[in-house]
Amino acid sequence: MTLFPEMIDAVMRQSIIGRAQDKGLVEVRATNIRDFAPDKHHKADDAPYGGGRGQVMLAEPLYLCHQALCAGAPVHTVFLSAQGRPFDQDKARALLAKGRFILVCGHYEGVDQRFIDQCVDEEISIGDFVLTGGEIPAMAVADAVCRMVPGVLPDEDAFTAESHWEGLLEHPQYTRPENWRGRAVPEVLLSGHHAKIEAWRREMSLRRTKADRPDLYARFTPRTAQDEMLLRKLEAPD
Template identity: 85%
Template sequence: MRIDIMTLFPEMIEAVMRESIIGRAQDKGLVEVRATNIRDYALDKHRKADDAPYGGGRGQVMLAEPLYLCHQALCGGEKVHTVFLSAQGKPFDQQKARDLLAKERFILVCGHYEGIDQRFIDECVDEEISIGDFVLTGGEIPAMAVADAVCRMVPGVLPDEDAFTAESHWDGLLEHPHYTRPENWRGRAVPEVLLSGHHLNIESWRREMSLRRTKADRPDLFAQFTPADKRDRKLLDKIEQPDG
């Protein structure tokens, strides 16, 4: 898996993506996350990458030509799926992370200031993605979030597939609660079922807690959930009971 990130602040990307799990995955050659400085493709000695917007208004807009030249250099004459991190983009979710994983290589473009010249978007961008209905100072944090979400699913990055398939959003549900030592912390005890050693009961409890948590905290997700088997239907019946 290779991800190229076009940015005005490559040091910001490298400082995060070279640490922890993703950093170790890069050291092992499982993934490659490259940050490329758009200013390296500026057309003047001052490495200018932005200018005032046509039509007036506040702020600066990133220039199309340095973006284009940077993009072309990364593509090397090939077609590479390109994503612009944008507040106007479609919401990023686990399914989109899986879609990007299947591409094996893609480019993330980080905007800054008031945005980037629309003509570069029209010419080079395949899709726009947003990580939420809020605005940040630049696309670097969203780009790192997308890269992390995709890279962790690459085989070998995490210990096994269950490390991500059992987590929130993989099957449309939120994840169950987690507990560790001590058994009693400030008067709060670990649920007895987790101490029982009965794996089927533990699995059933975790599934039930996942369903309950999703229903309480994300009713929008719960409304779209389709039971996977008879066990799910039985648990849903239990949850829907007045005293459930």
């Protein structure tokens, strides 16, 4: 639900998600809220009660748009909001499990609270900052969810091995040439020894998380004896 569906279509019809839509694996439908405004001018906002700058999105066009999308059956509804709970990989998995959900993009100074109270199940934020509208956060959420749908990526490892799936950051990646401007690819990646490569990647993932996201590292629970050994190694005094 957006005032600017062309923004959504311009991005979500491209690249991996665009191809997934062409194959019928996912559907990202951008619906124009103005189409449901009851007046002839398609008015979707008005001045806030109590005074103040800017405009507030009207409850009625939002409500009518939402009702049309629900088509008589409840659909989990998310409002993209700076006041929402932080979005993360666990929330992406929870939305994937819904199968179908509605993302509401706010604009201007906000949305009439009565629509939120009536129709919204949860509010989500993509960070502690403010944007001009909810379209960019909505596309980020949609992309994060759609890429986990079976068939969108080549195989499950394409997303389960990446940052945040297990609460860790991803290991460094390298490609050709072996030496670039004096910087060489780590020898273990050229060894062909798959067990050693996987052990190196796991260690680098833990090291990167400890250095760059100590909050995630502190919450990490080892899953294997190898994890426990690596944690002892990282915690040992130099």
